[in-house]
Amino acid sequence: MKDFWSRHFKMLVILLVFFLLIISTLAILSHYFPEERRNIMSSHLIQVFQNNHGTLTVSDVVLIRSWMTFDYINTLFRLPPDYLKTQLNITDVHYPRISIRTFAKNSHVDTSVFLNTVQEDIKSFLSMPVQK
Amino acid sequence: MDYVLATTLSYLLIYKYLAFFVLLFLGSFILPLPDNLILLAVGAFASQGYFSFFLVLILAIITTTASDILGYVLTKKYEMLVLKFLHIPERHIKTANRYVEDYTGMTILVTRIAGPFGPAVNFIAGLIGVPWHTFLIYDFIGNFVDVILFMSAGFILGNYWLAYSDQISLVVGIIGTIIMIVFVATRWWKKRV
Numbered sequence: 159m160k161d162f163w164s165r166h167f168k169m170l171v172i173l174l175v176f177f178l179l180i181i182s183t184l185a186i187l188s189h190y191f192p193e194e195r196r197n198i199m200s201s202h203l204i205q206v207f208q209n210n211h212g213t214l215t216v217s218d219v220v221l222i223r224s225w226m227t228f229d230y231i232n233t234l235f236r237l238p239p240d241y242l243k244t245q246l247n248i249t250d251v252h253y254p255r256i257s258i259r260t261f262a263k264n265s266h267v268d269t270s271v272f273l274n275t276v277q278e279d280i281k282s283f284l285s286m287p288v289q290k
Numbered sequence: 291m292d293y294v295l296a297t298t299l300s301y302l303l304i305y306k307y308l309a310f311f312v313l314l315f316l317g318s319f320i321l322p323l324p325d326n327l328i329l330l331a332v333g334a335f336a337s338q339g340y341f342s343f344f345l346v347l348i349l350a351i352i353t354t355t356a357s358d359i360l361g362y363v364l365t366k367k368y369e370m371l372v373l374k375f376l377h378i379p380e381r382h383i384k385t386a387n388r389y390v391e392d393y394t395g396m397t398i399l400v401t402r403i404a405g406p407f408g409p410a411v412n413f414i415a416g417l418i419g420v421p422w423h424t425f426l427i428y429d430f431i432g433n434f435v436d437v438i439l440f441m442s443a444g445f446i447l448g449n450y451w452l453a454y455s456d457q458i459s460l461v462v463g464i465i466g467t468i469i470m471i472v473f474v475a476t477r478w479w480k481k482r483v
């Protein structure tokens with residue numbers, strides 16, 4: 159172990175110094191340029207982050223892919239657990255933990271056609287007025 | 291999308307943590323699976339509430355380190371038999387051998403993050419007798435950086451991770467290539483001098 163530290167000491171010190179340098183540079187910049195830090199925090203970066211994690215809308219149904227499971231799609235679009243099951247008359251016992259592609263294949267339906275149907279049903283749900 | 295990646299993602303969504311462990315273990319050990327894209331995807335799934343971010347983070351670091359150690363230990367014990375049995379391409383063995391001998395620490399570290407030489411480097415490290423603590427420390431640091439990098443990128447990209455997955459793979463591939471070129475140039479320069 160002693161031999162390891164003597165041989166690799168230089169490399170590990172360089173890695174540690176590099177890491178500390180980055181952290182301290184960020185801390186110093188943040189301290190001496192508070193205005194710039196506030197601008198960055200409230201600007202594009204944060205908005206992009208918020209957009210990337212916002213509630214998905216009708217225009218986001220294009221994100222759905224055939225490898226996705228119904229369970230995942232329900233989580234993504236905040237659908238009621240049995241909505242797609244009812245709309246698409248799914249009787250497969252594996253629902254909702256089955257992918258669109260596998261279900262389409264088992265049902266002898268074209269995958270892209272079925273994917274389209276799923277997207278349309280989700281669009282219909284998202285377009286419904288919210289009941290208070 | 292690539293059929294292998296699409297199937298991998300389906301299994302991840304169906305079997306969650308178990309699939310994540312198995313796929314990452316096999317990908318790090320020997321199979322040519324898109325490990326970094328899996329980490330990116332799981333980071334995104336975690337941001338959407340489908341996985342627990344910290345749980346998969348810890349699981350990823352443990353899994354990748356464990357599979358790398360397995361590769362290292364196997365060749366340390368059974369030497370060339372392992373390489374022949376696993377049909378590791380000759381050119382991967384020669385390349386990995388050269389770099390592991392000359393730049394042990396950096397080679398182990400960099401191949402955790404970019405390039406296809408990770409498994410070959412694990413086997414070569416065991417074969418040529420790299421000390422276990424040297425291998426473990428650089429392997430752990432490399433895996434830690436790799437997992438944090440890709441999972442955080444996936445978490446930040448969130449719902450739109452798929453749109454950027456190709457660009458991210460390209461950038462990492464370029465960085466890995468640049469690092470390898472620097473190594474080759476340094477080696478050539480040293481020989482010249």
